[in-house]
Amino acid sequence: MFNLAILKDTVAVHPADFGTPQELAIMTELNKKYANRVLHDVGLCICVFDLTEAGEGKVRYGDGFLWYKVVFRMLVFRPFQTEVLLAKVMSSDHNGVRLSLDFFDDIYVPIHYLPVPNAFDPNERAHFWHASGDAEAKQTELLDTPVTERMWIDKGEIVRVRVEGDEFYDDEPGPVKMAEGVQVVKEVQTRAPFTIFASMAEQGLGPVSWWATAQPEDGEEQDEIMEDG
Amino acid sequence: MARHAQKWRDAPALNSGDEVNKASQSMEARVINPRSALLSNYEVLSLLQELEADHLARTKIAHRIKKEEEAAGTDVSVPIGGGRPSTAVETLENLRTVSFEAIKYLSADHQSTTSQTPEAVTELVKSLESYGFTKAEKLQIVNLAPQEQIELYVIVEELEDRLSQEQMVEVAEHVKKSLAAAPSLSIVAQPSHKPLIVKADENWDATDDVDEEFDDQGEGAGVEGDLDMEED
Incomplete structure (x- = not known):
């Protein structure tokens, strides 16, 4: 029923969250974006399982967010055929x-x-x-x-x-x-x-x-x- | 003079164009592997319950800090310049909904998860090794815990050709044994396989008073009465 999908994305962390540990802040953002949503050809996303890889947070021109490139594992609901x-x-x-x-x-x-x-x-x-x-x-x-x-x-x-x-x-x-x-x-x-x-x-x-x-x-x-x- | 001004105007335009390009490239989410591993229902349930307990714990701490500050008359929760109060725990609506509903489904009476333990599941998978089941079949045996033969027929393709009558009985025995091992469900109290979130609590940026508070949240982590708090 459930499986892990490896996804790659870029997330922005708001300055208000700079006080929280990085991993937690990133995971919160990812959960906000993916939880309870259907990803095409992947399945229904439940929550982030863990982070595999996260780059340095970068500040882009125009806002004060820290942008992270992340590779993470997502807990996904998609039963396989014949299950x-x-x-x-x-x-x-x-x-x-x-x-x-x-x-x-x-x-x-x-x-x-x-x-x-x-x-x-x-x-x-x-x-x-x-x-x-x-x-x-x-x-x-x-x-x-x-x-x-x-x-x-x-x-x-x-x-x-x-x-x-x-x-x-x-x-x-x-x-x-x-x-x-x-x-x-x-x-x-x-x-x-x-x-x-x-x-x-x-x-x-x-x-x-x-x-x-x-x-x-x-x-x-x-x-x-x-x-x- | 005019030429100079034009140059000056051109340069940033080029730069920002570049930036936009780069940004749009990096922003798209990409699927590297849609199915890298399969998880059993039990694993999913314990993961979600852990998440739930963790959320409750954090809400509770935040609530207490807020109360203390109010009592002391030093309401500094709203940072200077506006923004989100530093003590507020963000409630992720979607995540809460899906995890609540998934927990409801996975811990329902008709599911076998209620009488499983990590040890029993590991044991069961080991004991199924010798029958030549595929990975998917083993996963479903763990998820559905087939005690009746007819249930096993549904899960395993061409069961009659692959297993003898005795072996089928044996499999049912193994399943029964794995379920009997667990008297009650106590997933929340079990060591986490996800240290990330737990670590977050340890790093909690707070005063000495709060550290004390943190000590006693372990017992109350799963108390249902706390559920109302995140509504505030």
């Missing part, structure tokens, strides 16, 4: 399930990565897996199944998923467009800068409670777990 994660179900809709890790919410399980056969019950706002059912069953047939046979992927449940891939988007707003002297506000759909796609379509994946007893067909067990969640 197995534990996550919480955040929401479900017709397109799939969205998962949360508390500090990162852009994990999606698209519908084709859910266990087959599955269906989305709009009344419950949740997907379910019909474990004993026919893999070729149609949505309407699945929605007619008795509720007790369904294995729900409920909101708030802890699920085990496999990372299938991730995507980075860098949507820059672009130049401001003017039409007849008035600024035109373009409707831009905001995409998350870093999205992970995960799968539940495998033995052992999906809600942890399904596999806790290795007897997923046990209806009673299932009910009990759902009450817990």
Whole structure:
């Protein structure tokens, strides 16, 4: 899940911080700049791990800051492909399930990565897996199944998923467009800068409670777990 | 005379242009290696908790200095010429948010980190040596602590071909052993692998009175009640 990225940057330390030890001042600046931000093709930055190398602080013309060239290691969240994660179900809709890790919410399980056969019950706002059912069953047939046979992927449940891939988007707003002297506000759909796609379509994946007893067909067990969640 | 003036004007322009060029080159952040090492959840959790404890300690000291100064009527916290008070601890919003949420995730009940210790993790990794797991597989075994066989199936590719039934049981045993070793989580009190931040406290630029204060902050470092203080 987590790894260390080696980055290089130049940071400015404000004169007010000259009293604090250099390393600490530099790390504070780096944390200010990177923490909780997505670095393209690197991942979500958590915090500075350590400084590998820092040059002499230099004063540039124009301000009183000390500028340091630093090579440092950053603690980054970016699970590798095929990695197995534990996550919480955040929401479900017709397109799939969205998962949360508390500090990162852009994990999606698209519908084709859910266990087959599955269906989305709009009344419950949740997907379910019909474990004993026919893999070729149609949505309407699945929605007619008795509720007790369904294995729900409920909101708030802890699920085990496999990372299938991730995507980075860098949507820059672009130049401001003017039409007849008035600024035109373009409707831009905001995409998350870093999205992970995960799968539940495998033995052992999906809600942890399904596999806790290795007897997923046990209806009673299932009910009990759902009450817990 | 005119020529002279022109020369004089030209020279700095050239210089400053140079400077801008240099600056823009050096300012861009560069990624040298996006993935130089993998960290286990446990390592990340202990690192973040250390950071948290350290932040609390520093906030506390700053708070006390401020109080003392107020009591003594010598409020010199705002430096002459304005600027940030020297005693204030900067709160890094983003860092605090992400580390708080990450700690929440990593120390949740469903995570194995709550019952791990550094020794147990090292032991577990050593005991997994002989099964021919890849690095990534070992990392995930540490992170997820699979006690059920089905969990191991998910983590290890083609498990049946690679391990015998007995070996699978053995692996589960090793995992169980590593978890049982830790009665409670006491990461904060453990020696740090990041002396940098700790050193910062030792170098704390302060009077003798404050050194005394520093002595007793160790016990209170993790007290939850202190969380409110950084809001001030």
